[in-house]
Amino acid sequence: MDCSRLEYIKNVNDDGDVWAYEGYPIGAYFRLNFKESKDTSVDTHAFKLPKGSLIILSQRPAGKNRYLTHVVELVNEGSEDEPQREKGTWGIFRWVKVHWIADFTDVSRIPLDKKERRADWGWFDTKAKLLSSKNLTDQWGSIDALRAHLREVFN
Template structure:
């Protein structure tokens, strides 16, 4: 995996279990964005080829975990014609799985807070830049963060 393309982290949730657990490495799925102010423009403008870490807290656990690294495989203009903005999850971008956690061994799933060393809003559906001031105050540079994450996801 080319960690230089690791650009974002996104919160995902499922009300019953781990979100996107059924998609193995190299599979494709629509990554959902909950409708809200500015979400459609945000999702539309995420660049094709970027890698996104998915962070989630299943209902039965108290902490957030890093569960996937996915790649945006289309331009927003290719995905948008498929959007249905009538339900809460009508906005999505097609992604390909590059890394997935071992859901059968929760102790091996990286903890978000421990690995990222940051606090941020847990319920915003937008993807957050890894180069954000909050993360950079902890890491000093995006290259240091990417090097660390390269070890976490290998």
Template sequence: MDCSRLEYIKNVNNDSDWAYESHPIGAYFPLNFKENKDGGVDNHALNLPKGSLIILSQKRPGYERSLTHVVELVNEGSEDKPQWETGTWGIFRWVKVHWIADFKDVSRIPVDQKEMIVNWGWFDTKAKLLSSPKLMEQWGSIDKLRAHLGQVFN
């Protein structure tokens, strides 16, 4: 997988199962963003650039936080916004799956902290830049991080 367009990592939560598990490589689905009291999630989701790749990191009960998907934003935010609904999970962006973990063998699913080599807070569902200062403290450059992730996802 070409990781040169990896730009973001996003927190995904599901209280009982792996989120988006049933979407194979090449499938399209609406990636949800949870609205919070502080707002700003709609503007954030709207402005994520079409074509960017996002790693989905999720914590299933009983497991460590894991890297489960790489998805591509397939529309401009303005194309998705007319389909949004009011409510907690009404904000979404259409994505296409480029990589998905092997959910049949959870021991092979990459562990977030082991692969990213950083412990960071997961407090909302906004997509965070991979070039964030916290990650760059560890990796030095986005190219080094992308090269490492290319090995993880291939």
């Protein structure tokens, strides 16, 4: 997988011990949800994410560690997805295509988030966070070094 377009990491979750987006194989398309907030910052953020960017999905099922479970590509411009927005907590979404997915049949083979990124972030919302953030570049020296490492993880 070409990791040169890896730009973001995003927290996703589902209820209980279920893995979010588990049923979508490589090449499948799905609606990546963003949780509604009291202000407009989440929807503004979600619809400004650029088409073609790759996003790593990180999730933590109840009682487990946080894992890197998917790499997805934004397939539309935000302006194309915004009119489809729905009412409700998870009505904000962007269409994505799966480029990599973890093997959910063997949790020991799913990459641990903290181990692979070497940074501990607070996960308080569902906004996509830049991989080029200061927190990560302090750990890796550059986004290119992080991408090279992640290329090994996802291939």
